[in-house]
Amino acid sequence: MVRDEIPPGTLHLLILKTLARRGELHGYEIARTIQQNSEDVLQVEEGSLYPALQRMLVKGWVNAHWGATPGNRRARYYRLTAAGRKRLEIELSQFRRIVGAITRVIQTA
Amino acid sequence: MKLLSELARRLRMLFARKKFHRDLDEEMRLHIELRERELREAGLSPDAAHTAARKTFGNALALREASHDDAYLIIHANRNPRVLPGTVRDLVRSIDPDEPIASFETMDQLLSRSVAAPRLRTLLLTAFGALALLLALVGLYGVVSYTVAQRTHEIGVRMALGAERRTILLMVLSYGLRLAIAGVAVGLVGAYFLTRTLSSVLYGIRPIDPLRSSWLPLG
Numbered sequence: 001m002v003r004d005e006i007p008p009g010t011l012h013l014l015i016l017k018t019l020a021r022r023g024e025l026h027g028y029e030i031a032r033t034i035q036q037n038s039e040d041v042l043q044v045e046e047g048s049l050y051p052a053l054q055r056m057l058v059k060g061w062v063n064a065h066w067g068a069t070p071g072n073r074r075a076r077y078y079r080l081t082a083a084g085r086k087r088l089e090i091e092l093s094q095f096r097r098i099v100g101a102i103t104r105v106i107q108t109a
Numbered sequence: 110m111k112l113l114s115e116l117a118r119r120l121r122m123l124f125a126r127k128k129f130h131r132d133l134d135e136e137m138r139l140h141i142e143l144r145e146r147e148l149r150e151a152g153l154s155p156d157a158a159h160t161a162a163r164k165t166f167g168n169a170l171a172l173r174e175a176s177h178d179d180a181y182l183i184i185h186a187n188r189n190p191r192v193l194p195g196t197v198r199d200l201v202r203s204i205d206p207d208e209p210i211a212s213f214e215t216m217d218q219l220l221s222r223s224v225a226a227p228r229l230r231t232l233l234l235t236a237f238g239a240l241a242l243l244l245a246l247v248g249l250y251g252v253v254s255y256t257v258a259q260r261t262h263e264i265g266v267r268m269a270l271g272a273e274r275r276t277i278l279l280m281v282l283s284y285g286l287r288l289a290i291a292g293v294a295v296g297l298v299g300a301y302f303l304t305r306t307l308s309s310v311l312y313g314i315r316p317i318d319p320l321r322s323s324w325l326p327l328g
Contacts, residue, residue, distance in 0.1 A: 028140045046140060046166045050133060069139075076136050 006034075006042050011052050012061075013095055014042070016088040019062060019080045026067075026075040027053060053078060061087045112186055117200055123180055124205050137166060179211075190215045245292065253285045 006014065018033050019025060025033065030053075031044040056062045061084035067077045080088070141162045148158035186193055194213040201208055214222075257264070264277055 026139070027136050028143045031140070046137070050136060054133075073139055073142075074135065075139050076132065 004041055004043070006044060010095065011044070011048060012056065013088070013091040014044075015049075015052060015056065016061065016080065016084055016091060019078060020085065020088055024077045024079045026069065026077050028075075030078070056084070059087075060084075112184075113196070113200060116182075116184065116197070117204060119182075120201060120204050123182075124208060127180070141166065183216075249285060249288060249292075252288065253281065256284065257281055 014034050015030055018030055018037070022029075022033060027049060031046065031049055034042055034044050053062070053064075057064055057078075060081060062078045063081055064076050064078050066074055069075045145158045145162040148161055149155060153161065182197075184193065184197065197213070198210060201210055267277065
């Protein structure tokens with residue numbers, strides 16, 4: 001099966017969208033959800049997932065708290081903040097604009 | 110109490126950084142564990158699942174495992190160093206009771222611990238050098254006194270023919286001096302080659318340094 005890396009700059013968007021849809025998730029669930037929802041095409045690099053989550057924590061787009069998994073393990077759960085919701089809108093419109101532009105360029109060519 | 114408030118500020122920063130890394134470690138461990146279980150359920154052998162789950166983390170994990178959780182704090186204070194450990198211990202406990210403190214040491218102790226091995230080596234070298242010097246002196250004395258004893262007859266004749274005490278003394282001493290100079294010459298040549306092998310234990314002395322290494326041929 002061919003697996004593609006996530007295009008640069010879109011990881012934040014994917015995390016924000018995933019959290020918006022699913023509510024509260026820990027890191028592994030975020031990675032699994034992105035992979036499943038992309039029908040196994042997008043593979044989240046663990047090495048970039050956690051740094052990205054840290055950056056989003058610092059920017060205040062998500063907040064985090066420690067809780068227990070169904071298997072009773074300690075895990076850090078992330079949840080979207082109001083600022084994160086706003087950011088999701090910005091990143092979404094930005095992404096649509098870029099994809100639209102790229103599509104137009106490809107079609108004219 | 111300016112020192113203590115500054116110390117408290119730095120300790121808080123240090124503990125925050127350590128906590129950040131501990132949290133990240135725990136997150137990544139859980140991630141690897143869950144991934145490993147998933148791979149095993151997908152039919153991988155436990156070993157293969159373990160390796161595969163860790164491989165996806167790659168450098169981030171290697172980097173974290175390489176760095177230790179220890180921290181060193183150097184406190185520059187003008188108060189009695191013997192009461193400082195208690196003060197710092199109380200301060201650390203008040204900020205984070207779970208934070209263990211390994212040990213306290215004054216800068217002098219740290220310094221003397223770090224130079225203990227080279228100091229012992231230098232002491233040994235000096236002792237051997239002194240011993241060699243003593244042996245050389247005893248040897249030289251033996252040779253000169255043996256020669257004088259053998260030449261008693263010749264010296265008697267010289268004195269009978271009018272040689273002064275001074276001349277005889279000079280003769281014997283210059284003989285001893287010639288032997289010593291020959292010894293120094295041989296020693297310098299030897300030292301020139303031997304100091305290269307010694308260079309690992311000599312600190313701050315170039316392998317070829319006639320002035321400072323001349324104590325070797327003297328011995």
